[in-house]
Amino acid sequence: MTTELRCPRDETPLQPGREHDIEVDRCPQCGGAWYADEELELLESTVADDHHRAGMVDYAKRPSELKCPACGEPMRAFNYRAYNLELDACSHEHGFWLDKGEADHVRQVMRDRVRGLERAAGAERDWRRTVRGESGIMDQLRNLFRRR
Numbered sequence: 709m710t711t712e713l714r715c716p717r718d719e720t721p722l723q724p725g726r727e728h729d730i731e732v733d734r735c736p737q738c739g740g741a742w743y744a745d746e747e748l749e750l751l752e753s754t755v756a757d758d759h760h761r762a763g764m765v766d767y768a769k770r771p772s773e774l775k776c777p778a779c780g781e782p783m784r785a786f787n788y789r790a791y792n793l794e795l796d797a798c799s800h801e802h803g804f805w806l807d808k809g810e811a812d813h814v815r816q817v818m819r820d821r822v823r824g825l826e827r828a829a830g831a832e833r834d835w836r837r838t839v840r841g842e843s844g845i846m847d848q849l850r851n852l853f854r855r856r
Contacts, residue, residue, distance in 0.1 A: 711778075713778065714777055715737065715740060715777070716740075716776070716796070716805055717740055718737050720737040720738070722777060723736055728751060730743075738808060740807045740808055741806050741811065742777050743803050743804045743811075745801050748804050751815065755815050755819050756818040756821065756822050761818070765788065767789070769786045770784065770786070771784060772785040773785075774796045777802075778798060778800075778803060779800055779802055781799060782799070783798050784799055791817045791820075793817060
């Protein structure tokens with residue numbers, strides 16, 4: 709027998725739905741959604757590859773006022789990827805509660821993360837070129853011919 713999942717905000721029975729082409733359990737009353745553990749990874753993967761998704765997700769963990777829709781135990785709140793976005797997660801890893809609009813915010817955080825990591829990688833490449841005394845393609849061509 710399956711237990712009916714209820715919204716941790718208002719106790720409304722959750723209904724199957726789709727968010728960003730991912731099957732989730734949604735609250736028709738408040739618009740929040742229950743993402744099973746792997747479904748948050750699926751949400752992130754809609755805008756970022758495995759490399760960009762690596763790293764810690766939950767920062768500044770603290771008790772949440774919400775109870776897990778799956779097990780009824782108190783959840784923990786945390787800052788998602790150290791950004792100013794508070795999500796709630798089941799302490800027993802059943803899933804994550806995202807209030808209305810937070811799925812879009814998760815996707816924006818991931819887009820920002822991808823841009824930041826790519827910018828850092830580009831800066832590192834530029835620094836290595838500077839250290840080697842190469843300032844651009846012309847220097848690289850000159851160095852190619854000097855080595856011969």
